[in-house]
Amino acid sequence: MPVASLREVQKRFWDSLAGAAGIVAPELADAVVSGTTLGSRARLGIYADAYASRLIDVLREDFPRVAALLGDHRFEHLAREYLARHPSEHPSVRHLGHGMAPFLERRSDVPRFVAELASLEWARVEVFDAPDATPLAMDHLRAIDARDWPHLHFVPVSALRLVRASWPVHELWAGADPARLAPATTVIRVWRDASGAAYHAPLDARAAEVLRLLIAGAPFVIACEAFTDRTPLEAAQAITALLARWIEDGIIARIG
Amino acid sequence: MSLLPHLGHGIGLRPPHYPRVADGTARVDWFEVIAENFMIPGGRPLRVLEQARTLAPVVLHGVSMNLGGSDPLNERHLGELERLIGRFEPAWVSEHLCWGAYGRYYAHDLLPLPYTDEALAHVADRIRHVQERLGRRILIENVSSYLTFTHSTMPEWTFLAGVAEAADCGILLDVNNVYVSAMNHGFSPHAYLAGLPPDRIGQIHLAGHSDAGTHLVDTHDHPVPSPVWDLYADAVRRFGPIATLVEWDDRIPAFEELVAEAERARAIEAEVLGARRQLA
Structure with missing residues (x-):
């Protein structure tokens, strides 16, 4: 043979x-x-x-x-x-x-929530070794002239993902019994902190929209449109509060 | 005379011990890391590797080059390895004498080759290509195996020696793998060592294995067992002082326990070389 x-x-x-x-x-x-x-x-x-x-x-x-x-x-x-x-x-x-x-x-x-939980877990894998970036410091935010704000682009770090789900999968991740949960439109941000550990947290609808717009490259003034039902001042205050939180979490890389 | 500098007695660096690197308390002669685990865009592992190389020399050990495979070499993978080498400046680079991919799919295992002239020429040719691309000589490691092929025409050690000569590369002698394969296939592990060219041995691996009853399994989840220490002593007797590394990949113990294994290797080497000097 x-x-x-x-x-x-x-x-x-x-x-x-x-x-x-x-x-x-x-x-x-x-x-x-x-x-x-x-x-x-x-x-x-x-x-x-x-x-x-x-x-x-x-x-x-x-x-x-x-x-x-x-x-x-x-x-x-x-x-x-x-x-x-x-x-x-x-x-x-x-x-x-x-x-x-x-x-x-x-x-x-x-069940659909299992696939959505898998999306959340995979996002955590992805942010773990996503490209490095030096996050923006709060001092940068304070130094910005008020007249410049509308045109600023807040560029998120690469180690950030948005997970969209029809179930509150962050609760499943934390060990909740699916039998006790109901479907709910959910957006979760997943990121890596300075130590290299992966984290995630749910976003309310407005915050999710702002972050989506920032990731898409929209300037600050467009991101404000998520708050069209509020006065421009209230919208700006709400968004700067979100930005302050995200900068503290290290998910904003720079101002473009 | 060893092919490469004798870095001493090191350990394979794995994630459970990253904190010891990060806080600077990982005291060891040298580290070996799995190259593929660092072919990533960013994150903590790369930072840890930067820190590790400030503590001790680092060596890159590849697992997926598919040197014995019949698919074309993955040039993108080689490019990633090149980038890692450029960034981390390893003391040397090693890979396995095996295959692990077919039809562009990866098994993530170290699969055995038939020991034939065809396979020898094929692997040697690919190693030469890799060495040219990387601009450096690499080491190839013998793997543990659980089968051999009926159409092999030479023993494994003759194949390994032949590949190293034909490719002009070094040998990473895994003493545990020699022992595991010897027990699984019924050859003498000492005959294996006797069949290797001493001037091509650049590094030694030590590890533990498991007994599955019908065969030994290269599990890297136990301390180095006595027969492997004995074989290591024989390797030192034959090849002299060679950079030696303890691998432990599963059920990884505390850092100190791992370092104690490396220290035991140091003691055995000193004992064997001391006895050899007295005889001389």
């Missing part, structure tokens, strides 16, 4: 890892030495088991609240299906879970 090329061996080996569970091509089984304690299929099985368990562990680390909510058995089952559809495409395993939330969202057998 001709010897398989390196490419052929690796194709069959890869299929035994990431293909249908337990399926080993006869040619591959024949290409592996059987020993006294382990046959060739058992030896290949060591790698197949390690592949699944290692990557499921990675997903469990990235989505700990989703895993807790679903329970070990259900999470592992879903993670296996996820891996079958989304094998890792990146040399760093850090990116493995990027498609988890959309994957869960597409499933009719998974």
